[in-house]
Amino acid sequence: MKTTTCILALSFGLVLFDCPARCAEPWATARGNSARTGCNDNLPGPASPKVLWVYRSQEHFIATPAPAGDHLLVAGLGGFNTGTLHALPLTGMAKPQPAWTRGSPLLKLPVVSSPAVSDGKLVFGDGMHQTDGAVLHCLHADGSPFWELSVPGTLVHIEGAPAVAGKRVYIGGGAAGVLCVERDRVTLDGKEMTAAEIQKLLKAKWAELQAKYEADKKKDPDFAVAPNEDMLPKAIPVKVWQQGQDKWHVDAPVNVAGDNVLVASAFLDKEKVGDRALLCLDAGNGSIRWRQPLVFNPWGGAAILDKLVVVAGSTAGYDVKALQGAKGDLAAFDLATGQPKWRKEVPGGVLGGVALADGLAIVCATDGKVRAYDLASGERKWIYDARTPIFAPPAIAAGVAYAGDLKGVVHAIALADGKGKWTLDLGSDPEVKSPGMIYASPVLHGGKLYVATCNIDGAFARQPTVVVCIGSK
Structure with missing residues (x-):
C-alpha cells in the first residue's frame, strides 16, 4: 500500500505553532456536539444526492471524519494496522488529494479516534484493542505536532474522540479510565x-x-x-486528573456538558475487566457525582440534550460475523441526578450511539432498522428499514437523518415520519463504483454530506475504500 507521509517543513522557515484564525472550528467533541448530530451548522443536507468528489484509498476509515477549517480530517487504518491522518479539501476537485498526511514516524499505532478541533488545534488518540499503550496527540492545523501524552498499560488504547472544553481535553483510554489534560499548557524536559x-x-x-x-x-x-x-524533544501536556484507571474500560467518546463529564464504561466479557456503567464526573477534579449500571456495553457513548443524557448499548461489538441474535437498548437519565427516566430494548445491537434532535432520540441498529424515540417519554415514534445491518450512528440536520449501512448505501430519512427521502448506493453510483461498509457516522457540513467506507472485513474485504462528498443535483 502506498501512503504519503508528511515530513513537515522543519527547516523552521515556516512558523510551526501559529495557525490561521479560520482553523478555530466548533468541532470540539465526537460528531461535533454533545447531542451527537454530526452537524453544527444545521444547514439542510442534499435534497437529491449527487457525488461531488471521491477520495480513493486502500486504507480503512473507521473514525468519524471531522471538518476543520477548509479541510476534512480523516483517520485511516492501513496495512499492518498502521495509522494515518489525512487533511482532505472540503470542496473542489473531483479527485482530491490531501493537503497533508501524518503517519510514521509520528503515528506508531493504529488510529481509530476521530479528531476534536479546537482553537486551531487537532486532538486525537491512537491504539486499538489489539494494542497495549496509547498516545494522545495534539497537532496544529497545518499538521505540525504541538504535544503528545504517552499513556502506558495493558488494554490501554484511545479509540473514542476527545472532548475539548474550557481549554481542557477529556479523553477515555480503555483501561486507563478517563484523563483530563490542559490543551495549551505544556512541559518540555x-x-x-x-x-x-x-x-x-x-x-x-x-x-x-x-x-x-x-x-x-x-x-x-x-x-x-x-x-x-x-x-x-516532545512537549507533554500538563495532566489535571485521571479517574477510573484499571477499574473502568472507556473506549467510547466522553461527553462534556457544563462542569459534567459523562463517561460510558464497558465490561469486557473475555478479559473479565471493566465496569458496565454510565458515570458522571466533576470536570474540575474528576470526582464521581453519580453512577448508573447499564445492561449492555455502551460502545457509542452518551449523548446530551438540555437536562437529559441518553446512552445506547449492544451485546455485539464491531464484528460483522457476530451479529446474529445481537440485542441492544436505549436508556435516558437525568443529567443532574442520574435518575433513570426510561429504557427501551432494541432487537438489534446499537453500536454507534444515539443522536438527539427535534425532540427525538435516533438510533441505528444491527437489525438494519433506524428508530426514533420520543425524548421525553421514550415512546417509539417510527421505524425505517434499511434492510442491511448498520453500525454507524446517523447525522441529522434540518429535519432529516442520514444513515449509512454495511453495504455502502446512504439513506436520507425524514425525522417527522420516518419515511425515506432518497438512497445512494456507493457501489453502483457511476461516480463512485466502490462498494464498502460504513463504520463511521456520516458528517454534514456546509450543506454537504461526507461519508467514508471501511473494508476491513465482510463481503468487500480488502477492496478499495472511499471518502465521498455528496451534494445536491
Missing part, C-alpha cells in the same frame, strides 16, 4: 514552557540535527541519516 519558548528550543535543536547531518554526509554519505521530527 520537565519545565513548563510557552509555545513560543518551545518553538525557539526546537529551532535550535533542528539546526543542530541539520548540522550533524551535513557533517555526516561529508564523512560518509551512504550512512548519513537525514533528520526527522521524531528526533526532536
